Amino acid sequence: MSDTNDRPVQIQGAEYAAAGDDYLRRRQLRRGAAGWVLLAGLGVAYVISGDFAGWNFGLAEGGWGGLLIATVLMGAMYLCMVLGLAELASTLPTAGAGYGFARRALGPLGGFATGTAILIEYAIAPAAIAVFIGGYVEALGLFGLTNAWPVYLVCYAVFVGIHLWGVGEALRVMFVITGVALVALVAFAAGMVPRFDAANLFDIEPTSALGASAFLPYGFAGVLGAFVFGIWFFLAVEGVPLAAEEAREPRRDMPRGIIAAMCVLMVTATAMLVLAPGGAGAAALASSTNPLPEALREAYGGGTALASFVNYVGLAGLVASFFSIIYAYSRQLFALSRAGYLPRWLSVTGKRRTPYLALIVPGTIGFLLAVTVADGDRLINIAVFGATVSYVLMMASHIVLRRREPHLERPYRTPGGVVTTGVALVLAVCALAATFFVDMVGAAVTAAILAVFLAYFWFYSRHRLVADAPEEEFALIEEADSELK
Numbered sequence: 001m002s003d004t005n006d007r008p009v010q011i012q013g014a015e016y017a018a019a020g021d022d023y024l025r026r027r028q029l030r031r032g033a034a035g036w037v038l039l040a041g042l043g044v045a046y047v048i049s050g051d052f053a054g055w056n057f058g059l060a061e062g063g064w065g066g067l068l069i070a071t072v073l074m075g076a077m078y079l080c081m082v083l084g085l086a087e088l089a090s091t092l093p094t095a096g097a098g099y100g101f102a103r104r105a106l107g108p109l110g111g112f113a114t115g116t117a118i119l120i121e122y123a124i125a126p127a128a129i130a131v132f133i134g135g136y137v138e139a140l141g142l143f144g145l146t147n148a149w150p151v152y153l154v155c156y157a158v159f160v161g162i163h164l165w166g167v168g169e170a171l172r173v174m175f176v177i178t179g180v181a182l183v184a185l186v187a188f189a190a191g192m193v194p195r196f197d198a199a200n201l202f203d204i205e206p207t208s209a210l211g212a213s214a215f216l217p218y219g220f221a222g223v224l225g226a227f228v229f230g231i232w233f234f235l236a237v238e239g240v241p242l243a244a245e246e247a248r249e250p251r252r253d254m255p256r257g258i259i260a261a262m263c264v265l266m267v268t269a270t271a272m273l274v275l276a277p278g279g280a281g282a283a284a285l286a287s288s289t290n291p292l293p294e295a296l297r298e299a300y301g302g303g304t305a306l307a308s309f310v311n312y313v314g315l316a317g318l319v320a321s322f323f324s325i326i327y328a329y330s331r332q333l334f335a336l337s338r339a340g341y342l343p344r345w346l347s348v349t350g351k352r353r354t355p356y357l358a359l360i361v362p363g364t365i366g367f368l369l370a371v372t373v374a375d376g377d378r379l380i381n382i383a384v385f386g387a388t389v390s391y392v393l394m395m396a397s398h399i400v401l402r403r404r405e406p407h408l409e410r411p412y413r414t415p416g417g418v419v420t421t422g423v424a425l426v427l428a429v430c431a432l433a434a435t436f437f438v439d440m441v442g443a444a445v446t447a448a449i450l451a452v453f454l455a456y457f458w459f460y461s462r463h464r465l466v467a468d469a470p471e472e473e474f475a476l477i478e479e480a481d482s483e484l485k
Contacts (some may be wrong), residue, residue: 043261
C-alpha cells in the first residue's frame with residue numbers, strides 16, 4: 001500500500017502529499033503519559049551523567065578558572081535557551097520539538113537541519129555515556145572485565161528494551177534512577193565539604209600560553225577549549241519538548257518541566273565544579289573517567305566507604321542519562337521519519353505505541369561507535385557539535401517567529417523576549433566554534449555527516465514529505481494563511 005494518496009503539491013521548495021488512511025494510525029505515541037514533574041525528572045535525567053563524568057576533562061583544557069568561566073557562560077546560554085524553548089514548546093507542542101520549531105520559522109530545510117543536528121547529538125551522547133559507564137564498572141573491578149564492550153552491549157540491550165515496553169513505564173523507571181543518582185551527588189557533596197581547600201582549585205602549573213596564570217593555567221585560549229565541557233553540565237536538557245505529544249497538558253506542563261529541570265541542574269553543576277577539584281585538586285581529576293570516586297579517594301588518602309558508595313550509586317547517574325537520551329533520539333527520529341524527511345518505516349509504532357525501529361537503529365549505531373571509538377572525550381565533542389548547531393537554529397527560530405508572527409498564541413512568553421534568545425544565540429555560535437578548537441578532526445567529520453544528511457534531503461526526501469505530519473501541518477496552515485492575507 002502506498003504511504004500517500006494525493007498528487008504532490010510544491011510548497012517552500014518541497015513537495016507534499018497527504019498521508020494514506022492508515023499512515024498516521026500506524027505512527028501514534030501514547031498520549032497523557034507524563035505530567036510536569038515527570039518532565040522535570042526527564043530533563044534532569046538527560047543531563048545528570050554530566051555531573052558524574054565528562055566535565056572534568058575541561059580542567060585539562062582550561063584549568064579550574066577556565067572551566068569556571070566556560071561553565072558560567074554556557075550556563076547562561078542554557079538558561080536563556082531554556083526560557084526560549086519553554087515558549088516554543090508551549091506554542092508548538094509536537095514530538096518534533098526543535099525540528100518543528102525551526103520548520104515553522106525557517107522552512108523545510110531549516111527544520112531538517114535542526115532535527116538532524118539534534119539527532120546527531122542524541123545518537124552520539126549515549127555512546128559517550130556508555131564509555132563512562134564502562135569506566136566506572138572497570139574501576140569497581142566488577143565481573144573481572146578488562147574490556148568494556150560487554151558493558152556497552154548490556155546497556156543498550158536492557159535500556160532500549162525497557163523503552164520498547166512502553167513510555168509510561170520507561171519514564172517512571174527513569175525517574176526512580178534519577179532520584180537515586182541525586183542521592184549519590186548529595187552524599188558526595190557532604191563528604192567533600194570538610195576536605196575543601198581553595199588552593200586545590202589552582203594546583204595546575206601555569207603554561208607559557210598567552211594570559212596564563214594560576215587561575216588560567218592554559219591562558220585565555222583555555223577558556224574556549226573548556227566550553228565543550230562546560231556544556232556537558234547541561235547538555236540535552238533541551239530535549240524535554242520531545243515529550244510534548246506524550247505529556248498530559250503540554251502547553252502548561254512543558255514550560256514548568258524544562259525550567260524546573262534547569263534550576264536543579266544549575267545547583268548540581270555548581271556543587272560538582274567547586275567541591276570535586278576543591279577537595280582533591282584540579283590536576284588529579286583532569287583526565288579521570290570516574291572523577292567523583294577518585295576525588296573522594298584523593299581527598300581522604302585512599303579508598304573509603306563513601307567512595308565505594310558514590311562509585312556504585314554513581315552508576316545510576318550515568319544510567320539515568322543513557323536511559324533518557326535513548327528516549328530523546330527515538331522521538332526526534334520518529335518525528336523526522338513520520339514527516340518523510342527520513343525513511344518512513346523508521347516511525348512505525350508497535351502495539352504499545354513505541355517507535356521500535358527508531359529505538360533500535362540508532363542504538364545499534366551508538367553501540368558500534370562506543371566499541372570502535374571508545375573515547376568519551378571525542379564522543380562528547382561530536383555530540384556537542386550537533387547540539388550547538390541545533391541551538392543556533394532554534395534560537396534563530398524563536399527570534400524569527402517573534403518578529404514574523406507576533407500574534408501567534410503563546411501560553412508562555414520568554415522573559416526578555418528576543419534579547420534573551422539573542423544572548424543564547426551568540427553564546428551558541430561561540431560554543432560551536434569551540435568544538436573545532438578542541439577537536440578539529442571530530443568536528444569536521446561531524447560537519448561532513450550533517451552535510452550528507454542535507455544532501456539526502458535536497459536530492460531525495462524534500463520531494464516526498466507528508467503534509468499530515470503535525471509539524472508540517474502547523475507550518476503549512478500558517479503558510480496558507482499568509483498567502484490568503
